[in-house]
Amino acid sequence: MRPFYLFKRNNGVFYVQFQNETLRKRTTAKSTHETNMARAMTVACDWMQNGIPVKGRRQNVTASIAINTIASLASENKFTADDMALLSDLLKKFDFDVSYRARAEVPKVRLVDHLRAFWDYDTSPYVQDKVAHDYDIGKRHCLDMVKRVSYWKEFFGDALFEDVTTERLREFEIHLKAKELSGATRNYIMLAGKTAYKWAFENKKIKENPCVGLKRYNAKKTAKDRGVLTMREAKALFSVPWDDERARVASLVAMTTGLRQGEIRALRAGDIGEDRLFIRHNWENIDGLKAPKNGHTREIPILPKVRDALKTLLLQNTHEIPESEKFVFWGLLPDKPIVQNPILDGFKSALGKIGITEAARVERNIVFHSWRHFFGTTLSQQVNERQTQLALGHMTAAMTKHYIDHKTEEDLSVISRAVGSAFDSFA
Numbered sequence: 001m002r003p004f005y006l007f008k009r010n011n012g013v014f015y016v017q018f019q020n021e022t023l024r025k026r027t028t029a030k031s032t033h034e035t036n037m038a039r040a041m042t043v044a045c046d047w048m049q050n051g052i053p054v055k056g057r058r059q060n061v062t063a064s065i066a067i068n069t070i071a072s073l074a075s076e077n078k079f080t081a082d083d084m085a086l087l088s089d090l091l092k093k094f095d096f097d098v099s100y101r102a103r104a105e106v107p108k109v110r111l112v113d114h115l116r117a118f119w120d121y122d123t124s125p126y127v128q129d130k131v132a133h134d135y136d137i138g139k140r141h142c143l144d145m146v147k148r149v150s151y152w153k154e155f156f157g158d159a160l161f162e163d164v165t166t167e168r169l170r171e172f173e174i175h176l177k178a179k180e181l182s183g184a185t186r187n188y189i190m191l192a193g194k195t196a197y198k199w200a201f202e203n204k205k206i207k208e209n210p211c212v213g214l215k216r217y218n219a220k221k222t223a224k225d226r227g228v229l230t231m232r233e234a235k236a237l238f239s240v241p242w243d244d245e246r247a248r249v250a251s252l253v254a255m256t257t258g259l260r261q262g263e264i265r266a267l268r269a270g271d272i273g274e275d276r277l278f279i280r281h282n283w284e285n286i287d288g289l290k291a292p293k294n295g296h297t298r299e300i301p302i303l304p305k306v307r308d309a310l311k312t313l314l315l316q317n318t319h320e321i322p323e324s325e326k327f328v329f330w331g332l333l334p335d336k337p338i339v340q341n342p343i344l345d346g347f348k349s350a351l352g353k354i355g356i357t358e359a360a361r362v363e364r365n366i367v368f369h370s371w372r373h374f375f376g377t378t379l380s381q382q383v384n385e386r387q388t389q390l391a392l393g394h395m396t397a398a399m400t401k402h403y404i405d406h407k408t409e410e411d412l413s414v415i416s417r418a419v420g421s422a423f424d425s426f427a
Helices: 037-050 061-075 081-093 111-118 125-132 139-156 166-177 183-202 231-237 245-257 261-265 304-315 340-353 358-364 370-380 385-392 397-404 409-426
Strands: 004-008 014-020 052-054 057-059 276-279 282-284 288-290 298-301
Touching: 004 037, 014 037, 014 061, 057 061, 111 139, 111 183, 125 183, 139 166, 139 183, 166 183, 245 261, 245 304, 245 340, 245 370, 261 282, 261 340, 340 358
Parallel strands: none
Antiparallel strands: 004 014, 052 057, 276 298, 282 288
16 A cells, blocks of 8 residues: 555645555645655655654654544544553653543443433433523423333333334334323323433433434324313303302303413412403412413403402411412412312312213313313404413414314304205205
8 A cells, every 4th residue: 555645736736645554544635845746756755754844843654643543543432441541551651641540431221210310300410401591390290201201111121221222212102002092192201201312312421312203193183172061051050059169269260261270279369450360370289389381471351250259269268378478279278279179079060960970071071171172262252363362371373273173052053054044945
């Protein structure tokens, strides 16, 4: 193999490149400052034997190639700990003060153990990083993710975090598809691992992210439409006695304002205005008072009779704390509102009193959150979509459409009359 190569550039000057046999590459081209081939060859031979002139001295070509080779191999992590120790010893012989300490290998951990630690709210570097940058991540979310790790354990067993491949993850996706889970639930299960792998890759803990390229499940295809009460059923519901007045007022507020259950439970005396509610908080069982969903406070108009019902409940809160901090939907403790069970159980009990059995409720998928859909559907018939979006506190029009796209008895009556008019002659 030739020790160097000469070539001429457009300016007519010959340049030389020395061959690095180890890397099978050539060094950076250096000008000989000669336009004659023979003289350029002489210069290159001189440099090969006596070194290349660099800042008043001669740099040995072989040594330069060796240094470049070492740097290249080191950058590609091709040196073993023994190789590095040998280099350190060689440099010490030439009075270079160089010490080498082998980097401790990162112990490999089981995938399941890694995921559980990753979602530990109190110790996770990921969570601490989120909190440090003012991102909203709650204990409830982390606990939910830890619960979803059980699906990963069921499939991956004792597999190591670094050993999981994209192919194996695709098999896991197929495994989840066979379960009777909604697309949204399967997406959340996958997110428990996807987030951990993405964070590990971005922080150079792993060389590749095996989750790149994985697709989300189509949640809409498997989602069950939320059931909505008819206007007649809603009116009937508030004509029967309720087991707990707090449950009745909670449903009344949800029906007329579209507030989420957590936002209702978080209402305090200072949130009740003359003609509106100030939605400043959301109550989470684990995190306590938090910012509303999407992190934005908002105002919502309130009917006088609903305001009076809230004020009446507030008078029953006998806890000795500052008035503005008292919860409207009070509980046993002064710093916590009512737990959710009495609100949900009261709602189901009232449904039973108007003839909607538990089996019918489940079949129709009617839950407390259905009030939010009821409010959105009813309101959208009176105002434009943007105003409905503001009332519901949604960030996007697409989400609002999901809440208002429900058929009502009124819709069906209009359609029935139109069909009768159009096709009556065919009967």
